[in-house]
Amino acid sequence: MKDNSLYRLGGIAAILVGISYLVISITGILIPPSLGGMPDLQSPFMYWEANKTLLLTQWWAMLIGAIFALAAIPAISATVQHLNEGWVRWTTTLAILAFVVVILDNYWAIVYTDARAQAYITGAEAVRATLTVPGAPQWIDVQGWLANGAVGLWLLVCSVLALRYQVWHKGLAYLWIFGAFAYFIGLASAIIPDFLLSGAGVVISGLGAILGPIGYGWMGIHLRRIGAY
Numbered sequence: 001m002k003d004n005s006l007y008r009l010g011g012i013a014a015i016l017v018g019i020s021y022l023v024i025s026i027t028g029i030l031i032p033p034s035l036g037g038m039p040d041l042q043s044p045f046m047y048w049e050a051n052k053t054l055l056l057t058q059w060w061a062m063l064i065g066a067i068f069a070l071a072a073i074p075a076i077s078a079t080v081q082h083l084n085e086g087w088v089r090w091t092t093t094l095a096i097l098a099f100v101v102v103i104l105d106n107y108w109a110i111v112y113t114d115a116r117a118q119a120y121i122t123g124a125e126a127v128r129a130t131l132t133v134p135g136a137p138q139w140i141d142v143q144g145w146l147a148n149g150a151v152g153l154w155l156l157v158c159s160v161l162a163l164r165y166q167v168w169h170k171g172l173a174y175l176w177i178f179g180a181f182a183y184f185i186g187l188a189s190a191i192i193p194d195f196l197l198s199g200a201g202v203v204i205s206g207l208g209a210i211l212g213p214i215g216y217g218w219m220g221i222h223l224r225r226i227g228a229y
Contacts, residue, residue, distance in 0.1 A: 007227030010075020011220045013068040018216030020065025025209040027058040045120035048113065055113070059106040066102040072216070073099070073154075075223050079168070080161040087157050095154035098146035105139050143190040152183030172222060175215045182207065 031054050032047065048055070077092040141147050159176035162168035168176075 004227035004229070006075050006078060007223045010072045010078075011223030011225075011227060013071035013220070014076065014216050014223060015220030016068040017065050017072055018213040018220060020061045020068070021209075021216060022213040023061040024058055024065070025213065027054050027061070028209065030054055031058065045117040048117035052114075056110060059109050063103055063106040063110070066099040066106070069099045070096060072220070072223075076158060076219060077154075079223075079226065080158050080165075083161045083165050083167070084157075088161070091150070091154035091157045094146070094150035098141070098150040101141045101146050105141060108139075144187050148183045148187035148190070152180045152187065155183065156180035168222060169218075172215070172218050175211060175218065178207070179212060179215050182212070 031051060073092060073095050077088050081088040081092075155176050159168075159173045159180060163170065163173035163177070
């Protein structure tokens with residue numbers, strides 16, 4: 001008897017990832033521009049108390065969403081792995097690594113930012129300088145080469161294969177191709193901050209924030225249907 005537990009679990013996980021992306025999108029809109037994107041080194045400390053709830057909500061959503069992504073990724077990849085095992089296996093490994101780093105980065109932020117903010121506000125000038133020196137420990141994946149680049153590449157490989165061999169609904173495949181480019185825009189915006197302010201950057205990033213939850217939710221339903229047979 002065929003074991004479809006991978007698809008059933010992956011389907012539930014993908015839906016929960018979609019919900020986490022919805023929370024991330026909402027908090028991203030509400031968080032002040034000074035704390036969005038690539039903020040200056042002092043911003044997380046200077047504006048911590050006023051935005052603590054929003055920031056913690058976003059970080060928890062990222063952490064929990066990444067945990068569920070670790071269950072969704074193998075199931076999504078399994079739907080297309082037989083079409084090109086080499087590329088799918090490689091990009092799947094990169095995507096899993098990316099979400100593990102997302103978990104670590106956001107756990108670090110949740111646990112340590114409050115203490116660091118208090119030290120910055122109450123500390124001497126030397127303490128402030130130490131906390132905000134470029135390269136001071138904060139994020140592993142600073143520019144998002146994993147969270148945006150690697151995940152985007154995995155999305156692109158899976159969705160192009162799915163579209164070419166018609167193993168997903170065509171609309172879902174196109175949506176995920178668009179999602180891959182939204183991830184790449186996120187990476188480009190981190191490397192070249194002015195790019196986010198361009199017309200293309202704003203439009204694609206905005207659509208990505210809206211369609212991301214839909215894409216993962218739709219994928220979750222698709223996986224659940226596969227698991228039902």
